Amino acid sequence: MQQAAVFLAILTWAFPLHAQTDAGMAPDLPVWQMAQGLLGGLALFLFGLDRTADALKAAVGDRMKTMLARVTANRVTAAIAGAVTTAIIQSSSVTTVLVVGFVTAGLMSVSQSVGVIIGANVGSTMTAQIVAFKVEQTALVMIAAGFAATVITGRDVPKQFGNIVMGLGLIFFGMRLMSDGMAPLRDYPPFMEWMATMESPLPAILVAGTFTALVQSSAATAGIVIAIASGGLISLEAGIALIFGANIGTCVTAVLASAGKSRIALRTAAIHVLFNIGGVLIWLPFIPQLADLVRGLAENGQAAYAAANVPRQIANAHTIFNLANAMIFLPFGNILIWLANLLVPDRPEPESVVPKPKFLDSQLLDTPRMALHAGRQELARMAGIARESFNRTIDGIVNGSGDPYEAVHPALVDLRGLHRAQINYLAHLGRKDLSHEESARLGHQVAVSHNLFRIAEIIEGDLLPAARRVRTWSMSGATAGRGRALAGNVSTALSDLEEALSAPESGRGAAVGEMKPIIDLTIAQSLDAETRWLAGLKESLRDEDIDQMLSEMAVIEAIKRVYSQARRAAREAGTDALDESVSEAT
Structure with a gap:
């Protein structure tokens, strides 16, 4: 109006209301x-x-x-x-x-x-x-x-x-x-x-x-x-x-x-x-x-x-x-x-302290299915950041090249920022008129975002400090091989989680859960090997050896917790995929 x-x-x-013409003054218009x-x-x-x-x-x-x-x-x-x-x-x-x-x-x-x-x-x-x-x-x-x-x-x-x-x-x-x-x-x-x-x-x-x-x-x-x-x-x-x-x-x-x-x-x-x-x-x-x-x-x-x-x-x-x-x-x-x-030629994106979501767009909020799809894509991006951060941390432990904190901390800051943006986006979506299936999918995505946020906290709060302590000496032979295998399995689980989020039809989320027996067995074997290593030292056992064992087991424990969060996220992502198929069918 x-x-x-x-x-x-x-x-x-x-054209004014009064205008002179050849015939004289134009009649008034009923303007109102x-x-x-x-x-x-x-x-x-x-x-x-x-x-x-x-x-x-x-x-x-x-x-x-x-x-x-x-x-x-x-x-x-x-x-x-x-x-x-x-x-x-x-x-x-x-x-x-x-x-x-x-x-x-x-x-x-x-x-x-x-x-x-x-x-x-x-x-x-x-x-x-x-x-x-x-x-x-x-x-x-x-x-x-x-x-x-x-x-x-x-x-x-x-x-x-x-x-x-x-x-x-x-x-x-x-x-x-x-x-x-x-x-x-x-x-x-x-x-x-x-x-x-x-x-x-x-x-x-x-x-x-x-x-x-x-x-x-x-x-x-x-x-x-x-x-x-x-x-x-x-x-x-x-x-x-x-x-x-x-x-x-x-x-x-x-x-x-x-x-x-x-x-x-x-x-x-x-x-x-x-x-x-x-x-x-x-x-x-x-x-x-x-x-x-x-x-x-x-x-x-x-x-x-x-x-x-x-x-x-x-x-x-x-x-x-x-x-x-x-x-x-x-x-x-x-x-x-x-x-x-x-x-509109390509140009470098300006650097920003605040991470910017790549897939979340407010214009999609009026189309809940599309908004939820965009949410999954952003979660897949977050899973990729978590996987890369985990791999760099493990690489710092194994190869001892540089301080892993300096290489990983910026990415973890981005991951936390994206988690906040994701929750804000889903909160706005939750105010829309959603179907039962769409509401369920929204809940699953909130849970996945929280799981990825917890992975960032575990890496920064537990894995990185333990990695710094382990790097003061070489990893014991009892842990080195099994630790690398465990870290490799968890990295694969994070990769499967990323694929499960970006391509629900791939079914990779189930593979994350199926890895649990292997993870549990590797951790049990690592603990047994550490115990036998300490027992084998006998009279030559030093306080430094005990500190080394505790640090190495702290790394193993942190890796296990990363996997646990990845498994929960994969379970939520799999349920979200099921709800998505139901929503599309109806």
């Missing part, structure tokens, strides 16, 4: 009545659009978003997925924002995103086709029927269907109010003179692009353009130019969504901008030909019919324009990627 008020103010400034019709109609239109989109998303939107992240084997299927998703959620901007989030979270590559972005523009034409129907007379009936369905039934599906019908009724009624509110402008010379400038495409593109950027909805712009056309205020050519402007203005949403994100996310937004602007530039010289084409598609080619159906022709032009652009750009997706790489 605020943006619409700004737009009305711009219109008022562009016009403002009520335009702003009130726009508010109902946008509210109806949101209501319809919310109902559609509640019914199938989550599955559409899941499909969007997965059905990207090639650019054609990716484009189809983008078109279907956008048609369902009624917003190419939302689809593009989701794509930026998926790319940031590692759920989709930049190459895969090209097809989805192209398809999203095709799907956005569904809104224009819907609002071009002349069903304003039944709008109030649709609102009443839809409202009755939401009140009478308690079942979810009929209730959402009622919301869809009511939302569509609000859209059509809002368009009728906007059209009626602007009707006096047909007899207002300054406005008609200003609208005549819209026959030149550049002013029309600028106005529509600015408005779309303000309201961040090309669907709203398309609705207003069709409402204006219904009142006979603009020609088909001007309507096409305004639609072109809406396509450019919607790029602002993608740019805002990528702000502060990775270079990959910025490139995804750049692809969206290049595609939309490139498509407009290709068609800009051919607006008259496109107008003639859609007029020729009018029923039986009748001129009278074509002139009376400018709104439908604008919607058809919008569809033809985006379909043609999709067919033009799909084969040249690699060129779009190349241009995006030129616009």
